[in-house]
Amino acid sequence: MPERRVTVASKVGLHARPAALVARAAAAQPVTVHIAKDGGTPVAAGSVLNLMTLGAGHGDEVLISAEGDGAQAAVDTVAELVGTDLDE
Incomplete structure (x- = not known):
């Protein structure tokens, strides 16, 4: 199962606009993408x-994972967004 750790770059964390953009990208993937805060329970x-x-929040590390055909690309797509400052 592909997974990737990434640091949340948006100053507001995964809230408001950044959350909407990440959720939209994750939902568009051919597999279910999960995300978890370090040591936490993964959520869709x-x-x-x-x-x-x-x-x-900003600076927190999260673990992004997925399983199935296209999982690596899905993880990479979502990780790229989480690691980008989406506040602008």
């Missing part, structure tokens, strides 16, 4: 509510 990244309740 395709849900804005899941991302906001995750409590991942």
Whole structure:
């Protein structure tokens, strides 16, 4: 199962606009993408509510994972967004 650790770059964390952008990208993938805060329970990244309740703030490390055909590309796509400052 592909997975990737990434640091949340947005100043507001995974809330509001960044959460919406990440959820939209995750939901568009051919596999279910999961995200977890270090040591936390993974949640489906395709849900804005899941991302906001995750409590991942600026500078927090999260683990992004997926399973199935296209999982590596899905993980890379979502990780790229989480690691980008989406506040602008």
